Amino acid sequence: MLTRETVAQYILSRPALAGSIDLEGMTAEEVGDGNLNLVFICRDTSGRAVILKQSLPYVRLVGPAWPMTEDRAGREAHSLSVYGGLAPNLVCGLLEYNEDCHILALEDLTDHEVVRSRLNRGGSHAGIFQPMGVLIARVLFGTSWLSLKEEGFRLQAGATVNTELCLISEELIFTEPYFGGPRNSVRPSVDSVISSMRTDETWTTAVMRMKRRFLSVQEALIHGDLHTGSMFARGESGHEEFSVKAFDSEFAFYGPIGFDMGLLWGNILAAASRAAALGETERANSLVAEIEKSWLAFEQQLRSDWPNRQKPEEYSDDFLESWLADILDDSWGFAGCEAARRVIGLAKVSDIETLGETEYVHAVNVMMTLGRSWLLSRSGRSFEDYHQEFSQLVDKFSA
Ligand code: SR1
Ligand code: MG
Structure with a gap:
């Protein structure tokens, strides 16, 4: 499971994210306020940000008592990429999807x-x-x-x-x-x-x-x-x-x-x-x-x-x-x-x-x-x- 402490290491391990953020002095904040997932905003000292979203094996709102497929992150990645092709300016962009860890890297929409x-x-x-x-x-x-x-x-x-x-x-x-x-x-x-x-x-x-x-x-x-x-x-x-x-x-x-x-x-x-x-x-x-x-x-x-x-x-x-x-x-x-x-x-x-x-x-x-x-x-x-x-x-x- 991603934590504030492990996100830098994670970004470093993902070639697709290289260059999108400077890890020196980067801060990470967990901001997931939805019902299901973890969401981290990782921001470098120049203000650039990468958003990481990870599905958990349960529903966040309820906890481990309600197990839930982590594959849902893959469903999200697929639909975002389909929608992105059909209406590029009307959906959040997908930078990459890591299906092993169920982590999406998403467009920085923190100005929204x-x-x-x-x-x-x-x-x-x-x-x-x-x-x-x-x-x-x-x-x-x-x-x-x-x-x-x-x-x-x-x-x-x-x-x-x-x-x-x-x-x-x-x-x-x-x-x-x-x-x-x-x-x-x-x-x-x-x-x-x-x-x-x-x-x-x-x-x-x-x-x-x-x-x-x-x-x-x-x-x-x-x-x-x-x-x-x-x-x-x-x-x-x-x-x-x-x-x-x-x-x-x-x-x-x-x-x-x-x-x-x-x-x-x-x-x-x-x-x-x-x-x-x-x-x-x-x-x-x-x-x-x-x-x-x-x-x-x-x-x-x-x-x-x-x-x-x-x-x-x-x-x-x-x-x-x-x-x-x-x-x-x-x-x-x-x-x-x-x-x-x-x-x-x-x-x-x-x-x-x-x-x-x-x-x-x-x-x-x-x-x-x-x-x-x-x-x-x-x-x-x-x-x-x-x-x-x-x-x-x-x-x-x-x-
Ligand atoms: C346990 S999830 C509950 C609700 O959150 C989602 O955003 C959907 O609206 C779902 O019904
Ligand atoms: Mg939701």
């Missing part, structure tokens, strides 16, 4: 900030989510049969099976919040919201329908965990230094593309619910409006790649329209599941958890009410409808 932290402190969200829409579209086009043809697609899907990480999502997103388990928890003040959900069979049945989609739809090499904690941003939209990049793709597998969009939207809702609970209504509405913007960026990118697809004689423009409708439907469904699990399940979000008691109750009510509604009432609604529903709900819980 994790988007969840940026939003929690009230930083700007303008333009932050459109790049993720573009990335999702590039991944859909580039890793599906639209580019790879059917045989290539199936081979890739087979080679990237990610059973253990998918099981985490199956349990933490689709099962435990609704059917109970020791890893769930909420503050006592919202106990009644949760117990009424558990007896709501319409709700739990709809969740199981999304779990079926998660288990059975293979469309593209999706990121699998594309929330605001898996995104970095730097600078302000419209300025030269503005940059948004996804990282942390160890959950990647061939799944429904709407899962990536849905996780993003569920976490935009968390940020918006936080803002609303803090009385920042305008900011909350403007955050929710980012959902449509991310979708439009996705749609525009997919439409622009569409003429370059394989077998255009088979995949007509009408086919694209119906596929887009299915993806949109999936996206809202997965977003609804993500909203609820981020309140109840093991992997909570700081957007909600760092709120004071009154604000927490407010935000949880918004998340849970919309989590249910987004999941259950998807048919024939416009983005404007969803937005209005959010605004009305915020007004109701503020009254």
